[in-house]
Amino acid sequence: MPDGSAFYSTRQTDLIVKSKRKRFLLEFLRIILVVLIALGIGFIITLFVSDEPVAAFKALLTGPLPKISFEGGFHIKGINRFGNWMEESITLILLGLAVSIVFKAKQFSLGADGQLILGALAAGVVALYVDAPLPIHIGLALVAAMVAGFLWGLIPGILKAYIDVDEIVSTLMLNVIAIQFYQLVLVQWLRDPTAGFIGTPFFPKTAILPLVIPGTRVTIALFIMLASVFVVWFLMERTTFGYEIKVIGANRKFAEYGGVNTKRVIALSMAVSGIFAGLAGVHLSMGLLKRLTLNMSPGIGFEGIVVALLARNNPIGVLIAGLFYGYLRTGAQIMERSSDVTREVVLIIQAIIILLITAERLFPLFQEWWLRRKLSAELDSNVPEEEAAR
Amino acid sequence: MSFETVLASIFSAAFIASVLRVSTPIILAALGGLLSELAGVINIALEGIMLGAAFAGVMVSAFAPQWFPGLPVWVFPWIGVLAGIITGIILAWLLAFFHLELGADIILAALGINILAAGGTVFLMYSITGDKGSTSTLASPAIPNIVIPFVNNIPFVGTLLNAENLTGYNVFTYVALIMTVLITIFLYKMPLGAHLRAVGENPDAAASVGINVKRVRYYALLASGVLAALGGLNLSMGYLTIFQANMTAGRGFIALAVIYLGNRNPIGTVIAALIFGAATSLGAQLGTLSVPPQLIEMIPPAVTVIALVIYNLRKRAQIVANARKFQERAEKA
Numbered sequence: 001m002p003d004g005s006a007f008y009s010t011r012q013t014d015l016i017v018k019s020k021r022k023r024f025l026l027e028f029l030r031i032i033l034v035v036l037i038a039l040g041i042g043f044i045i046t047l048f049v050s051d052e053p054v055a056a057f058k059a060l061l062t063g064p065l066p067k068i069s070f071e072g073g074f075h076i077k078g079i080n081r082f083g084n085w086m087e088e089s090i091t092l093i094l095l096g097l098a099v100s101i102v103f104k105a106k107q108f109s110l111g112a113d114g115q116l117i118l119g120a121l122a123a124g125v126v127a128l129y130v131d132a133p134l135p136i137h138i139g140l141a142l143v144a145a146m147v148a149g150f151l152w153g154l155i156p157g158i159l160k161a162y163i164d165v166d167e168i169v170s171t172l173m174l175n176v177i178a179i180q181f182y183q184l185v186l187v188q189w190l191r192d193p194t195a196g197f198i199g200t201p202f203f204p205k206t207a208i209l210p211l212v213i214p215g216t217r218v219t220i221a222l223f224i225m226l227a228s229v230f231v232v233w234f235l236m237e238r239t240t241f242g243y244e245i246k247v248i249g250a251n252r253k254f255a256e257y258g259g260v261n262t263k264r265v266i267a268l269s270m271a272v273s274g275i276f277a278g279l280a281g282v283h284l285s286m287g288l289l290k291r292l293t294l295n296m297s298p299g300i301g302f303e304g305i306v307v308a309l310l311a312r313n314n315p316i317g318v319l320i321a322g323l324f325y326g327y328l329r330t331g332a333q334i335m336e337r338s339s340d341v342t343r344e345v346v347l348i349i350q351a352i353i354i355l356l357i358t359a360e361r362l363f364p365l366f367q368e369w370w371l372r373r374k375l376s377a378e379l380d381s382n383v384p385e386e387e388a389a390r
Numbered sequence: 391m392s393f394e395t396v397l398a399s400i401f402s403a404a405f406i407a408s409v410l411r412v413s414t415p416i417i418l419a420a421l422g423g424l425l426s427e428l429a430g431v432i433n434i435a436l437e438g439i440m441l442g443a444a445f446a447g448v449m450v451s452a453f454a455p456q457w458f459p460g461l462p463v464w465v466f467p468w469i470g471v472l473a474g475i476i477t478g479i480i481l482a483w484l485l486a487f488f489h490l491e492l493g494a495d496i497i498l499a500a501l502g503i504n505i506l507a508a509g510g511t512v513f514l515m516y517s518i519t520g521d522k523g524s525t526s527t528l529a530s531p532a533i534p535n536i537v538i539p540f541v542n543n544i545p546f547v548g549t550l551l552n553a554e555n556l557t558g559y560n561v562f563t564y565v566a567l568i569m570t571v572l573i574t575i576f577l578y579k580m581p582l583g584a585h586l587r588a589v590g591e592n593p594d595a596a597a598s599v600g601i602n603v604k605r606v607r608y609y610a611l612l613a614s615g616v617l618a619a620l621g622g623l624n625l626s627m628g629y630l631t632i633f634q635a636n637m638t639a640g641r642g643f644i645a646l647a648v649i650y651l652g653n654r655n656p657i658g659t660v661i662a663a664l665i666f667g668a669a670t671s672l673g674a675q676l677g678t679l680s681v682p683p684q685l686i687e688m689i690p691p692a693v694t695v696i697a698l699v700i701y702n703l704r705k706r707a708q709i710v711a712n713a714r715k716f717q718e719r720a721e722k723a
Contacts, residue, residue, distance in 0.1 A: 049517040108497050159695075163702045168434065168497065169650055170698065172643045173691035184684035305501060342516045347509025354502035355484075361493035 030363055031310060035324075038352040045348060046341055056339035060346075063334030064327050081334060083216020087288055089326030090218075090225045094280035095304025096322050097232045098149075100313040101273040104236065106249040109270050111156055111171035112277040113301025114178030115149040119278025120285040121182050122148035124292040127207035127285075128190065128200060137206040142224075142282055149278025150271045152178060157270030161263040167270070175301070186292060199293040209287045221283040226319075228276055233315040235272075245269050277301065303329075306350050309357050325350075403549035405671060410563055411553065413667030415440070415621040415629070417566040419645035420652070420659045421573055422617025427649050428577070429610035430590035431489065434500035437642025438507030439481045439615050440622030445511040447474035447623045448633040449518065452530040467531040467627060474623040475616055481507065482615025486608050504642075512635050524634040532631045533561050533623070562624035569617065574656045586610055618642065647694040653701065662697075666690045 039061075046053045064085040067077045095112050102109040122144040130140055156174060159165035192201040209219035236242035244265045247255040256262050280300075285292055307325055311317030332346035356362065419436045426433040451470025454461075458469070485503050488494040516522045537558035538551045552558045577583040588596040589606045597603050621641070626633045644666055651665075652658030673686035 045513075049513075110501075159699060163699060163706065165695075165698045165702050166650060168432075169643075169647045170695055172640075173647055173694045176640060176691040177688050177695075180684040180687045184682055184688075187684065188682060302501070302505070305498070306505075309498065342513055342522060344509040344513040344516070347505050348513060351502045351506035351509060354505065355488055355494065355499055358494035358498040358502070359488050359492035361491070365492070 027312065031312075031357065034353055034356040035310075037356060038349045041352055042345055042349040046345060050339065050341050052339055053341075056335050056341040059335040059338045060328070060331040062331075063338075064330040079213070079215045081330065083213060083218050084333070085323075085327055085330040086213070086216065086218045086222065087283075088329050089323045090221050090283050090287075091280050091300060092303055092307050092326050092329075093225050093318055093322030094228060094276050094283065095301060096307030096311060096318040097228055097304075097315060098273040098276040098280070099304040099308035100311060100315065100318055101232065101236075101245070101276070102270055103308050104249045104313045105245045105266060105269040106252070107157075107160065107167055107266060107270060109153070109156060109160075109167045109171045109273065110302070110305075111153060111167075111174055111270070111274070112280075112304050113297075113299065114171070114175035115152045115274040115277035116281040116284070116297060116301050117182045118148040118152050118178050119145035119274075119281030120292060120296060121185060121281075122278070123282045124190065124200060124203070124285050127203040131204075132206065134206045137204075138209065138286070141207055141286060142279070145278040145282045146275045147278075149274035149276070149281070151274070153274025153277070154267060154271035157267035160270070161267040183294060186294060190292065197294070200291045202291050203286060207286060208290050209282075217288050219283075219287040221287040224279060224283070228279060229315050229319050232276070232318075236315060241265065241268070277304075303350075306354055309354060403546050404554045405675070406550060407553040407559075408671045408674070409664060409667040410559065411629070411667075412670045413663045414560070414563045414566045415624045416641055416645050416648060416663040416666055417660055418562070418569065418621035418624065419618045419642055420648040420663050421566075421569055421656060422614035422621070423645050424649050424652075424654065424656060424659050425573065425577075425586070425617070426607075426610045426614040427654060428590045429586045429607050430593060431486075431496055431607050431611055432500075432646075433482075433485070433611060433614045433618075434497055434646065435481065435485050435503040435507075435642075436614070436618045436621075436645050437638055437640065438500075438504035439478045439618040440625070440638045440642050441504075441511055441636070442481050442507040442622070443474035443478040443619035444622035444626035444637060445515065445633050446477035447471055448525050448528070448530040448626045448631075449473070449514075451627065452525070452528040463531075467533050470530070470627060471533065471623055474627075475619045478615040478619025478622070479612055480615075482611050482618075485615075486611040489611075490604050490607060508636060511633070515633065515635070522635060524632055526632055530627070530631050530633075533627045535560050536564060560624065560628040562620060562628045565620060569620075570656055570660050577656065582606075582609075618645075621645070644690065644694075647691070647698075650701070651694055651697050665693065669693065 043053070043057050046056055050056050064081050066079050066082040095116070098112045098115070123141040126141040126144045127137070130137065132140060152174065156165070156167050156170040159170050160167040186200065187198060190200045191198050195201070209221055212218050212220055212222055234242075236246065244255065244260045244262075247258065247260060248262055248265055248269075252262055255265075281297075284297055289296065303325070307318055307321045310321035310325070311319075328346055328349065329343075332343035335341055335345075336343040419440055423433050423436050447470040449470075450473035451467050454466040454469045455463075458465075481503055485496070485499055488499040488502075489496040512522055515525060519525055519527050521527060535553075535558035537556075541547050541551050542556045549556070575583075577587065585596065585601045586606055586609075588599075589601060589603050589610075593603045596606075622638060625637055625641075630637075645663070648662040648666060649659055652660070652662035669686070669690040673683060673689075676683075676686055
């Protein structure tokens with residue numbers, strides 16, 4: 001392919017780069033604006049139900065930050081809150097990556113929930129039944145979870161790509177099957193009969209992710225997450241597969257005419273997405289809980305959607321959006337503990353973010369309205385002068 | 391309980407009655423989803439609309455005696471139903487507005503609505519009752535059952551027509567059956583129904599003959615909101631008389647699957663919904679044997695996926711057969 005400079009003069013390339021940068025900036029501003037509006041609406045709702053709305057919202061917005069105090073020497077308080085933020089964000093970023101891959105190919109696979117739970121199950125089985133020294137044991141569990149996620153994503157992928165089965169319906173159904181299967185295995189075979197609730201025994205030490213920040217539950221899942229962000233970035237920006245995903249997302253027919261094996265790429269995009277959902281399952285089971293429990297992650301798979309949307313399916317964006325949304329979720333938990341407002345207010349904020357971000361015509365409409373108002377104001381001020389001139 | 395007794399209970403009027411009862415909310419929501427699906431606007435928000443309506447129905451009917459003290463007691467549940475339907479319309483309108491006016495992707499916007507309903511109901515429930523799990527502290531009324539007179543003494547027919555305890559089926563079950571008939575007539579015998587299907591088949595062609603595509607899609611989505619709301623109300627005011635957090639438990643998504651399983655027509659949709667209901671009722675029966683309930687819970691979603699695969703394979707084979715016929719005819723000519 002010819003180099004871009006062969007087509008465009010330097011001035012033109014300059015303009016293209018500038019307009020690209022401008023568009024990126026506008027998009028960024030738009031997302032910030034949406035988040036601010038959503039938080040604003042959230043605050044207004046809080047005003048109606050709370051006796052202390054300001055304190056509640058302060059807990060939501062500043063809760064997850066550790067407090068540094070200098071009384072009696074320097075020490076940091078609330079490191080566990082900071083830890084909660086990181087724990088939450090790791091899950092959300094991995095799920096956001098999973099969702100962003102399928103969304104990039106314009107596939108509305110909602111299967112992250114099922115892939116996560118089967119990833120956790122696969123990791124749990126390896127953790128409990130395989131005996132190996134530390135790094136190998138964890139490595140095996142990771143591979144098992146990734147394979148489980150991959151395969152559970154491959155099923156709807158193949159069904160969609162080769163026989164056109166609607167992926168929304170199939171993934172939602174496969175989620176139900178996965179969750180029931182998980183509970184079946186847990187109740188029938190893996191449960192610890194001595195425990196007071198349904199759950200496996202704790203994993204052996206060799207199958208628990210090593211801690212990174214003491215005083216929290218932040219484990220090497222942090223590095224797994226960062227590596228995943230890099231891998232997805234590399235996949236999307238530097239490989240043929242990623243390029244093909246993007247072309248299919250932009251225009252499937254064009255991709256087909258261009259010689260892309262669209263069926264294979266669509267099926268694989270859903271499967272690859274499952275890998276990262278599976279890793280989120282590892283983080284939950286081997287990092288946070290250190291065992292499998294019956295209701296490990298009610299519906300968390302859907303939370304990746306808002307992250308991917310905020311990030312515009314960009315992996316680096318997923319990192320930032322995941323940290324932001326994790327912050328909000330942690331803040332909501334702290335708010336719930338310290339005030340009379342429930343954490344569900346954050347779901348309302350999330351819903352507003354999703355609605356406003358997907359509303360593509362909202363801001364152009366607003367822009368148009370504003371321009372028209374400006375224009376008519378100018379006309380109004382000009383008309384009398386012209387008439388006077390006559 | 392032995393296997394034979396389970397078998398016997400399956401082939402009984404009581405089993406049919408229980409299937410009907412379990413299927414009602416799914417039938418209602420699926421009929422709504424069918425209307426919007428046929429108009430070319432898939433409604434993933436059925437789940438959220440059901441949940442929102444179920445909540446509004448319980449809340450308003452529980453507080454109605456305080457708000458309207460003069461009214462007779464039997465009116466209060468119906469005020470709740472009205473509130474639920476209005477909630478369903480508002481949520482469906484929100485979806486329609488964001489999709490049709492603001493260009494939002496209908497799937498993502500609907501997921502937003504679902505999250506709004508899931509979060510909003512728990513948020514409001516906690517703010518009003520102080521409980522996050524259910525509205526058990528409120529006394530909310532039920533929508534009554536309809537008992538068909540004179541048949542109770544006939545052995546099989548009595549149970550069939552008036553359910554297991556001969557106390558009749560809920561009003562919602564009858565509404566679901568009537569709606570099935572009405573929607574079939576609407577879709578295939580009325581001009582607006584034909585317009586709706588045309589808009590879904592080919593919006594450009596429909597627009598070119600003067601059909602207002604946007605308006606038809608508005609109507610379809612709002613109608614799906616009303617029907618899904620009735621499905622949700624059935625859960626919280628018929629099935630139970632209480633609202634529980636996330637009480638729809640995926641029924642809205644099952645309704646969506648049922649539409650495809652039923653080959654996107656009303657009768658097929660109802661049959662598919664009944665199959666789902668039968669699988670759930672069967673689960674309840676088999677639960678008394680040593681079959682793990684999770685295994686049975688897997689049957690309906692698995693059946694859906696398999697049925698979709700078979701349906702699509704057959705459709706594909708049909709297209710290939712048609713193409714071959716066309717080719718043969720072309721060669722002859």
